[in-house]
Amino acid sequence: MIHLLLFAWLAGQAGTSDAMQHLQAGLEARKAHQIDVEIAEFRKATESDPNMADAFVNLGSAYMEKREYGAAIAPLKRALELSPELPVAHQLIGFALLSQGYSAEAIPHLQRVGALDALGIAQIETNQLTEAVSSFTAALAQRPGDPDLLYYLGHASGLLSKDAIDTLLATHPDSARAHQALAENYFVLRQMPQAEKEFLDALRLRPELPGLHLELGQVYANSAQWPKAEAEYRAECKLRPGNAEAAYRLGAALLQQGKAHEALPELKRSNELKPEMPETLYSLGKAASLVGDGATAEKTWLKVIEIEKNTSLAAQSHFGLAGLYRKQGKTAQAQREMQEFQKLQGAISPTRSE
């Protein structure tokens, strides 16, 4: 692509006849994939005519092709001195500088030609994280689903997040948010006692902060301290009665403790707040089944199957329905659901939770 641009641009250029001859020879060598000859000819062209921008651009391009990025920088810089608007030279020098670690220097060149992906990388390397996220987001709009761009966007976002948290911890170490951030970090590392302590510290400072009880509940749930988890989820539900996740978590915690009668209204409430969430529906079916409300169990599990089709939740719902129908004496339906369960299960390999 760059070579095509070069050819187009060269059409309008002029220089000494000796320089032009070497330039032409260099272009012929490029066509013949003789890269060392190409470099030698372009170098001679620049020596014959030190003001011939196209010779310097081509020399830089040849070095780039040979992956000698450091060697490419000087001729490309000279080209831009001679012709500051030259887009190809900006693009090439931007890449060359970036590859050599001169990210800050590369940025204006990459900005000028709109090379968003390379620009984003340069911005990450110069810790311009907000700008990097913008660059990758814009690049993704042009190339949706590109794996490299998705990776870099995630990477930049993560660094930005870390940067913000580091700043928070450095500037407001005793704030509720700082404790919350530390707690979340410990939670990810599965260091539950430390996570619990930090969440409790955060709650002591700002007991009304949304989400804290929910997160602390998760810490307790992860350590199988279900009564404590239940208490935290209840507190979150009281603070945010419109939060579907809090209601779902509370329902699940109650279910885990065998309190299906109490779980059922919470799961119903969660489903009303945020309808058709498969996890909520599945648990709702489970709670309904445990309290003997076969109609609700059947309805919700059928809904899960309709939404999920081939996932493990759908398989679980078929399994639940099979048990339900078996209890109701509907043998044929039970067998059909069990067959569906087995069919789906075949595609989901068994795991051991270690």
Place this chain on the structure above:
Amino acid sequence: MPRRTTRRDFLNYAALAAAAPIFEVKPLRGIDFLLQNSPTPRKFLIETMPGGVALFDYNNDGLLDIFLMNGGRITEGLHVPENFERGNPRYWNRLYRQNRDGSFQDVTQAAGLANAGNGNYGMGVAVGDYDNDGNSDLYVTSYGKNILYHNNGDGTFTDVTAKAGVAGGGWSVSAGFFDYDNDGKLDLFVTRYMDWDADHNKICGGDWHTYCPPNAFPATTCLLYHNRGDGTFEDVTEKSGLAAKKGRALGVAFADYDGDGFTDIFVSNDGMQQYLFHNNGDGTFTECGLESGVAFTVDGKGMSGMGAVFQDYDNDGRPDVLVTVLPREIYSLYHNEGGGSFNYASLEAGLGAMTSMSSGWGVGLEDFDNDGWKDLFVAQGHVLDNVQDIDASLRYKELPLIALNHKGRFEHADSGVTKPVAARGVAFGDINNDGFVDAVISCLGGPPILLLNRGGGDNHWLSISLQGTRSNRDGYGARVSVNGQTRMATSAGSYLCSNDKRLHFGLGAAEKATVEILWPSGMKQVLNDVRADQFLAVREPERS
């Protein structure tokens, strides 16, 4: 003059009594056994699996004796054919005879049980009187070959494996005697874990460098031996239909779950679905775990089935199933609904909150407080000795779980054990004959733990010894009901272990009992007005 007890004092005492540990952790006087599992950096999977405990009265003196299975020596250079140096006394299985004063004496060598064979890494033990001579025989399982020891009745045993034809092979784990065809002779069932040997071992976990999960190795079949009655057994694994189902079996428990008069088999499999082999009554079995509802969790997921028990926890007269598993799962309790159907009952029974962070192995449903409800006891400890590095919220060594049964719902209680251990097997029995069920736990790399029931309280009890005449002499397979409670007569269950074959019933406040026995022969026997607080021997009537 002593101060008068006030109502407040009484409430305080009551609270203290309620919180008191169930057991006293007692040193086993005269027992110097260490379970040698020999962990190595090569993480041979067998290292983390032993060892069995049997509580049985080998010399018929009325006192329970203790048999302890040992692993063997493993070195990093272990290759096929493996040598576990079982001839070295350090690696012997051990039999300890109980003395009248409660101490124990090592009688291993005199009993002829010393060397279990260098190629055999020890696992579990089963006890049963397979020749109906009134003496309890021993069957020990191994990675390698299994051994049947005939009890000669004079304090010695004879290795009769070759004649009996029950050596098995591969990796055997739990075993149990039962009479599947009701011919009055005990047959033998053996679980096998997987197709494994030292040359095909794997290490998993990447940088964590740890034991592999079971699905890293091929599945295999269990073994069923039919007792011909002449001291020999026939391998009927194929003929019975059991060979059709390969699995990764660890535990086994027996009960007639559908009341058709034939003993069925529950097998706990690791990392997959569980098996329930229905006894068709014609010498064949049909696996019906899925249809009956015991194959998966309530969410239709396979589980890490380890130990199993098949007894009636809610006093409805039907045997229920309980399976111990690894953390992030829940010990699975399946309530027998009748009609051959089970319902997952872990959550309602309170096990969801209690067991999701623990690794369970040996398990029992025994009435420790004699209140008439079977309580739950589980020997616990993770498979991976470095699990704490992998998941900081889990522990390799754990305290055992005891949960008291309050009319079908379990509540956590204090076992009295304060030091976590890597427990594996646990066997139950009334070791000191005081009317309260005790337990012995095996621990990897350590001595066994004796948990002596503190007893106390005003509850009554009844302990029944069965003597079959038309049925097998041990009465295994009998269904015994006492004041509305039911026990299936068996010494099998748990993990790798064999329990006291006497049937223990807590009677609560009742001073009298009605005992109803349905013998495997089909004979029904009823004993009325039986006095509580006694060891009752019941002989099966010769004629109906």
